[in-house]
Amino acid sequence: xxxxxxxxxxxxxxxxxxAGSGFVLADQQTDAHPGFDGxxxxxxxxxAVGAGILAEQQERLFAASTAGDTRSVLLVLQAMDTAGKGGxxxxxxxxxxxxxxxxxxxxxPTKEELAHDFLWRVRSAVPGAGMIGVFDRSHYEDVLIxxxxxxxxxxxxxxxxxxxxxxxxxxxxxxxxIVKVMLHISSAEQKARLQAxxxxxxxxxxxxxxxxxxxMLWADYQEAYQAVFDRTSTEAAPxxxxxxxRKWYARLAVQHLVIDAIERMNLAxxxxxxxxxxxxxxxxxx
Amino acid sequence: xxxxxxxxxxxxxxxxxxAGSGFVLADQQTDAHPGFDGxxxxxxxxxAVGAGILAEQQERLFAASTAGDTRSVLLVLQAMDTAGKGGxxxxxxxxxxxxxxxxxxxxxPTKEELAHDFLWRVRSAVPGAGMIGVFDRSHYEDVLIxxxxxxxxxxxxxxxxxxxxxxxxxxxxxxxxIVKVMLHISSAEQKARLQAxxxxxxxxxxxxxxxxxxxMLWADYQEAYQAVFDRTSTEAAPxxxxxxxRKWYARLAVQHLVIDAIERMNLAxxxxxxxxxxxxxxxxxx
Numbered sequence: 001x002x003x004x005x006x007x008x009x010x011x012x013x014x015x016x017x018x019a020g021s022g023f024v025l026a027d028q029q030t031d032a033h034p035g036f037d038g039x040x041x042x043x044x045x046x047x048a049v050g051a052g053i054l055a056e057q058q059e060r061l062f063a064a065s066t067a068g069d070t071r072s073v074l075l076v077l078q079a080m081d082t083a084g085k086g087g088x089x090x091x092x093x094x095x096x097x098x099x100x101x102x103x104x105x106x107x108x109p110t111k112e113e114l115a116h117d118f119l120w121r122v123r124s125a126v127p128g129a130g131m132i133g134v135f136d137r138s139h140y141e142d143v144l145i146x147x148x149x150x151x152x153x154x155x156x157x158x159x160x161x162x163x164x165x166x167x168x169x170x171x172x173x174x175x176x177x178i179v180k181v182m183l184h185i186s187s188a189e190q191k192a193r194l195q196a197x198x199x200x201x202x203x204x205x206x207x208x209x210x211x212x213x214x215x216m217l218w219a220d221y222q223e224a225y226q227a228v229f230d231r232t233s234t235e236a237a238p239x240x241x242x243x244x245x246r247k248w249y250a251r252l253a254v255q256h257l258v259i260d261a262i263e264r265m266n267l268a269x270x271x272x273x274x275x276x277x278x279x280x281x282x283x284x285x286x
Numbered sequence: 287x288x289x290x291x292x293x294x295x296x297x298x299x300x301x302x303x304x305a306g307s308g309f310v311l312a313d314q315q316t317d318a319h320p321g322f323d324g325x326x327x328x329x330x331x332x333x334a335v336g337a338g339i340l341a342e343q344q345e346r347l348f349a350a351s352t353a354g355d356t357r358s359v360l361l362v363l364q365a366m367d368t369a370g371k372g373g374x375x376x377x378x379x380x381x382x383x384x385x386x387x388x389x390x391x392x393x394x395p396t397k398e399e400l401a402h403d404f405l406w407r408v409r410s411a412v413p414g415a416g417m418i419g420v421f422d423r424s425h426y427e428d429v430l431i432x433x434x435x436x437x438x439x440x441x442x443x444x445x446x447x448x449x450x451x452x453x454x455x456x457x458x459x460x461x462x463x464i465v466k467v468m469l470h471i472s473s474a475e476q477k478a479r480l481q482a483x484x485x486x487x488x489x490x491x492x493x494x495x496x497x498x499x500x501x502m503l504w505a506d507y508q509e510a511y512q513a514v515f516d517r518t519s520t521e522a523a524p525x526x527x528x529x530x531x532r533k534w535y536a537r538l539a540v541q542h543l544v545i546d547a548i549e550r551m552n553l554a555x556x557x558x559x560x561x562x563x564x565x566x567x568x569x570x571x572x
Contacts, residue, residue: 063491090383097376103384191572198566204558205349212568272490280484282498
């Protein structure tokens, strides 16, 4: 059981999924569903219940910001191709009023972005007060593909781990709850999903030949992810590794992590900073 | 019946709601449901069906952009306070994957924004290729509150109508389908909704004493809206005035306007620009 409003967890998935000290990516199952006892059907039902809970929590977060609370949430999504980032954005973040979401997809850096430090574009995209920020890929690409493809030398990669920790520590101290998620699929599952994109003409646009090029570097990427967890899973900004072969579970787990981040803020509805009875009279006179 | 995928309209609401030549705001009913024969329950059911249609249309729009199509949609929302813009964003735009939405709320201009022409902040917020842009309030504030509160003189307001038409004509020519919506509620309905916000402590944060100040200028705002329709409801960027006393109807109607804008683009799924069979072999070998 988790604290808070969700009643459908057998055990708190946050504790089970967190990449703590001694975490080994290679030991993680990709088709498990830690903390949830039900099947796909139960999972989908739970997701719908959780959607309502998340929507209300988000409204509280937004409401608090109108009364001067500066807190916010940042969900960082990283994964190998086809792991389901888009589905998380659609099915988890999509439950929240778009007014309260600040979504940023980080693509291959532009010339202007490359002319700045790797954190430059990231700093300008952090969520404002009351918002749920979503990073679809992030500054972690600069120590993932950056490392695997040797886009930066080893010394620069080292520097970046430290810069990331400093940046995230500051961001957390300024009131942003950071939830970093790696959606973890197996190599076989990725193969099946890429195959499905090639088999269905309506999905051809989702496939790029470069996807297979990256796939050939699977082991290197897993190693780069392991280094990321070793170096940047901090108290201020922990990593959660979410088994993602089952899409329904990954969505439910990420939904919980975001709900949990907001519930921990203990947000009350803001009280009126005006004379309620006086306003009733003023309104009544119109 | 409308063309396209929605089967639940008796008549195309786009034609019924469009502010054409000779349109008189004061003659419009705020509690009607033009084009839809059902009641609230039917309307909610239809909205759920339409949500699926809109989500698919949006995916087509997004997919096309990955193949070089530069088209996009811009939904402009204007209304008196409490008319339900937030509900439209949540229930209509919320049906779409947040990856495909570019939402901007235009608030009271900042000092930096005021140091530029009124269209400056608006130009930088137009949707990119494949996106549904949403303006929650817009450049129209500059000829609405701008006029009612005399924030600009009459000559400047005149200039703005022309600048808006030029801007929107250019934007439409560059591939953005512009859908401008005014959510139209009655003065009595606004009073009831403000009253509800004052009556429920959980809603106090949604109320500002300034809302009653604006309410006292109701007639001036209606006149300013009439001028907006007279001057800026163009072929390239028409206005639609949506009766909004019934929230369920307003949501259904705006959902249709967005679906319709995308369906008119006749988007096919992009075809592969790579060798599909060759890629299947390459993938199979991994």
